Amino acid sequence: MAMTGVLRPGHAQLRVLNLEEGVRHYRDVLGMVETGRDAQGRVYLKCWDERDHNSLILRESDRAGIDFFAFKVLDEATLDKLERDLQEYGLTTERIPAGELMETGERVRFEIPSGHKIELYATKTQVGNGLQVTNPAPWTPAAEKGIAPVRLDHCLLYGPNIAEVKKLFCEVLGFYLVERVLGPDGEGEAAIWLSCSHKVHDIAFVEHPEPGKLHHLSFLLESWEEVLRAGDILAMNKVPIDIGPTRHGITRGCTIYAWDPSGNRFETFMGGYQPYPDYEPTTWTFDGLGEGGGLDYPQRKLHESFLTVVT
Numbered sequence: 001m002a003m004t005g006v007l008r009p010g011h012a013q014l015r016v017l018n019l020e021e022g023v024r025h026y027r028d029v030l031g032m033v034e035t036g037r038d039a040q041g042r043v044y045l046k047c048w049d050e051r052d053h054n055s056l057i058l059r060e061s062d063r064a065g066i067d068f069f070a071f072k073v074l075d076e077a078t079l080d081k082l083e084r085d086l087q088e089y090g091l092t093t094e095r096i097p098a099g100e101l102m103e104t105g106e107r108v109r110f111e112i113p114s115g116h117k118i119e120l121y122a123t124k125t126q127v128g129n130g131l132q133v134t135n136p137a138p139w140t141p142a143a144e145k146g147i148a149p150v151r152l153d154h155c156l157l158y159g160p161n162i163a164e165v166k167k168l169f170c171e172v173l174g175f176y177l178v179e180r181v182l183g184p185d186g187e188g189e190a191a192i193w194l195s196c197s198h199k200v201h202d203i204a205f206v207e208h209p210e211p212g213k214l215h216h217l218s219f220l221l222e223s224w225e226e227v228l229r230a231g232d233i234l235a236m237n238k239v240p241i242d243i244g245p246t247r248h249g250i251t252r253g254c255t256i257y258a259w260d261p262s263g264n265r266f267e268t269f270m271g272g273y274q275p276y277p278d279y280e281p282t283t284w285t286f287d288g289l290g291e292g293g294g295l296d297y298p299q300r301k302l303h304e305s306f307l308t309v310v311t
């Protein structure tokens with residue numbers, strides 16, 4: 001598949017209750033690289049193998065959760081076109097000036113029907129991954145610090161109107177539906193997994209009455225051994241674990257869910273399969289989420305916290 005339009009998740013701005021506690025968690029336990037701090041006091045981090053300056057921005061607040069989630073698009077012409085397409089679709093968009101986020105160009109921000117703020121941008125300074133471009137080594141010492149995921153992979157958001165969200169992402173932004181969970185009555189969709197790429201999900205949504213909620217940000221590891229090692233590191237650092245290590249039936253990802261010091265859930269995972277846009281979406285019944293193993297395939301049960309705890 002030619003990669004045009006929306007390329008990938010680019011950055012998330014996360015609210016934390018105590019900035020330095022948050023930095024210690026994401027930098028020292030998760031093992032991200034701190035790349036800057038701005039005049040507002042926000043802290044910028046990236047995963048070791050990411051090329052762009054930042055993928056996670058921490059902002060201190062008295063309320064945990066997510067400010068916005070952003071996707072990088074191919075170039076500035078694509079950004080202009082998608083902005084026009086969003087406006088023609090009926091959404092209000094806002095241009096955030098270049099530099100408002102460190103090392104990041106102009107962003108187009110809009111609110112989706114689930115109450116989340118989504119951004120598109122085309123430019124972010126490429127600081128590299130610490131490897132040479134010519135004849136590089138396969139990894140750097142940064143790949144051994146903390147859990148050391150290779151990238152911010154996707155997020156799962158909770159909010160209302162996910163049928164409208166699916167329409168917007170698929171009809172305007174070029175995403176496609178990969179998997180879904182039907183509602184309890186077998187009608188409608190209780191959850192959707194959407195991709196703009198060859199990944200099993202770039203963003204996912206669960207129908208939920210409260211708007212704008214974060215279920216988790218997810219960070220990619222390269223092997224099951226690394227997921228088990230992540231579990232060891234989380235336990236050594238007394239990080240509270242929600243679920244796992246286990247495997248999802250949905251997406252086939254092998255996962256651990258845990259909470260950062262502010263109560264924001266994050267995921268370290270590996271695996272999944274590589275879908276194409278012509279694949280028929282995989283459908284899970286509502287019961288399939290629990291006893292069908294959609295959430296936890298080995299245990300085939302619903303974990304209450306998965307459906308109820310969000311920030």
Ligand SMILES: [Fe+2]
Pocket residue numbers: 154155156216218267
């Ligand atoms: Fe996930």
